[in-house]
Amino acid sequence: MQIEKWDSASKKAWLWVKVPSVSSTSDTELYLYYDKDHADNTAYVGDTGSTPAQAVWDTNFHGVWHLSEDPTGTAPQMKDSTSYANHGTTGGPMASGDQLAGEVDGSLNFSSGTGAQPDKYVNCGTGSSLNMGSGDLTLEVWFRVKPGANVKNGVPSGGPFVCKGSVGTAGKRYMLLITGINEVDGGIDDDTVVKNVSSTVGGYDDNAWHYAVLVRDGNNLRLYVDGSEQVPHSPVDITGYGNIDDSYSFYIAADKNRNNAGDPNDFCNCTIDEVRISNNARNAAYVKASYEGERDHFIDYGGEESWAPSSSIMAFIDGEGVAIGTSETTLATLPTSFSAGNNLIAIVEFQSTATLDPAISAGNLKLTRSGTTLRSNQYVIAISSSDPNEQKWFALMAFDSAGANPSYDVRATAQGTGISGEVKILAIGGLTGSSVQGRVLLRSMTSRPHWPPFRQACPRVTT
Numbered sequence: 218m219q220i221e222k223w224d225s226a227s228k229k230a231w232l233w234v235k236v237p238s239v240s241s242t243s244d245t246e247l248y249l250y251y252d253k254d255h256a257d258n259t260a261y262v263g264d265t266g267s268t269p270a271q272a273v274w275d276t277n278f279h280g281v282w283h284l285s286e287d288p289t290g291t292a293p294q295m296k297d298s299t300s301y302a303n304h305g306t307t308g309g310p311m312a313s314g315d316q317l318a319g320e321v322d323g324s325l326n327f328s329s330g331t332g333a334q335p336d337k338y339v340n341c342g343t344g345s346s347l348n349m350g351s352g353d354l355t356l357e358v359w360f361r362v363k364p365g366a367n368v369k370n371g372v373p374s375g376g377p378f379v380c381k382g383s384v385g386t387a388g389k390r391y392m393l394l395i396t397g398i399n400e401v402d403g404g405i406d407d408d409t410v411v412k413n414v415s416s417t418v419g420g421y422d423d424n425a426w427h428y429a430v431l432v433r434d435g436n437n438l439r440l441y442v443d444g445s446e447q448v449p450h451s452p453v454d455i456t457g458y459g460n461i462d463d464s465y466s467f468y469i470a471a472d473k474n475r476n477n478a479g480d481p482n483d484f485c486n487c488t489i490d491e492v493r494i495s496n497n498a499r500n501a502a503y504v505k506a507s508y509e510g511e512r513d514h515f516i517d518y519g520g521e522e523s524w525a526p527s528s529s530i531m532a533f534i535d536g537e538g539v540a541i542g543t544s545e546t547t548l549a550t551l552p553t554s555f556s557a558g559n560n561l562i563a564i565v566e567f568q569s570t571a572t573l574d575p576a577i578s579a580g581n582l583k584l585t586r587s588g589t590t591l592r593s594n595q596y597v598i599a600i601s602s603s604d605p606n607e608q609k610w611f612a613l614m615a616f617d618s619a620g621a622n623p624s625y626d627v628r629a630t631a632q633g634t635g636i637s638g639e640v641k642i643l644a645i646g647g648l649t650g651s652s653v654q655g656r657v658l659l660r661s662m663t664s665r666p667h668w669p670p671f672r673q674a675c676p677r678v679t680t
Contacts, residue, residue: 285323319490338471376485382463385475403431444508
């Protein structure tokens with residue numbers, strides 16, 4: 218899980234999680250477990266830049282910028298959430314106030330005012346992982362443009378949302394932009410003929426949030442706006458199209474025009490959120506799910522639930538005397554299927570069948586799973602008694618957090634002859650507690666003891 222933002226004061230959080238799959242035909246239920254008294258789960262949950270946070274994004278994501286950081290912070294300010302670390306550095310006269318509420322948490326305002334010449338941008342560098350070559354790609358961006366924002370010097374003009382590479386003579390690139398007639402346009406250039414695909418309508422300077430996706434998919438170039446492919450403009454045939462790598466940077470809200478001075482030298486009056494680049498072709502289902510999910514139309518939230526462990530008796534064994542000698546003897550096997558994580562309590566009586574009722578000495582009692590002593594021999598206790606005239610009860614308490622369907626048994630050894638063990642085992646599933654082992658002489662008497670109550674026998678096990 219990646220924590221994009223954690224706001225303790227307002228009790229809000231923006232979290233990104235990776236799930237195996239989301240069904241297209243039925244509801245997929247996800248649960249978020251939390252406990253302020255529990256230790257931080259740093260193995261699976263982390264802030265942007267941590268290993269757990271990077272694991273949320275598959276290796277095809279070569280850049281994911283949430284754009285929720287302060288643009289005036291220490292460079293590089295805009296963190297890439299993937300392991301490729303293509304962090305972005307802000308440029309131009311950006312202020313802390315340019316960090317605005319976006320479609321997903323924060324966003325960046327690149328506008329210098331309606332009709333003004335903008336000059337704000339983010340430079341995400343020239344890392345090789347940002348080069349898409351002649352292969353597939355998916356470029357995504359959330360944008361908002363105010364009416365008339367890109368009318369410059371009285372002339373309607375477009376502007377780049379995202380561009381890797383350069384425009385102009387000998388330029389190569391992939392990019393998404395808004396045109397002078399306020400259509401969304403996506404294109405690639407291998408320095409032969411520009412291939413681009415435009416939205417079917419304009420009007421995207423409406424001061425509302427929109428989601429644009431450019432996909433290079435084999436011999437097709439596709440454009441999606443707000444979750445829908447822009448048919449019939451999309452797809453565009455790009456059969457035989459070549460390599461689009463260029464030495465210029467990956468810019469957000471800017472690009473480089475090789476025909477003009479400055480780098481970058483073309484900008485856009487807009488607000489941008491959630492930029493991503495992948496080196497594969499995301500399909501229509503991914504685009505639709507991302508559009509609906511990122512604007513909170515894909516998820517319904519249930520009420521908060523409290524959780525407490527449930528417990529149940531899984532097995533009770535009342536075994537008669539089994540002869541025990543110097544060789545390890547299995548007293549009983551638990552004939553049941555357990556779920557993952559159980560408390561098991563084994564209580565064994567040792568008694569003698571010999572005439573002289575010899576003492577029990579130098580023996581042991583153990584609980585095993587599939588023949589292996591639990592927890593590196595922690596659940597083995599020595600058993601002995603110097604009084605040969607009394608029956609002895611010994612108890613072994615064990616907590617085992619095994620996976621599902623383990624096989625448990627109780628084993629014992631004892632020095633001497635004519636010694637038998639009567640095993641009584643109570644196995645409880647779904648308990649919580651500390652990992653404990655114990656040796657308890659429960660009763661010592663000449664008459665046969667009764668089966669002790671569970672709470673009396675094992676007072677330290679709690680539900």
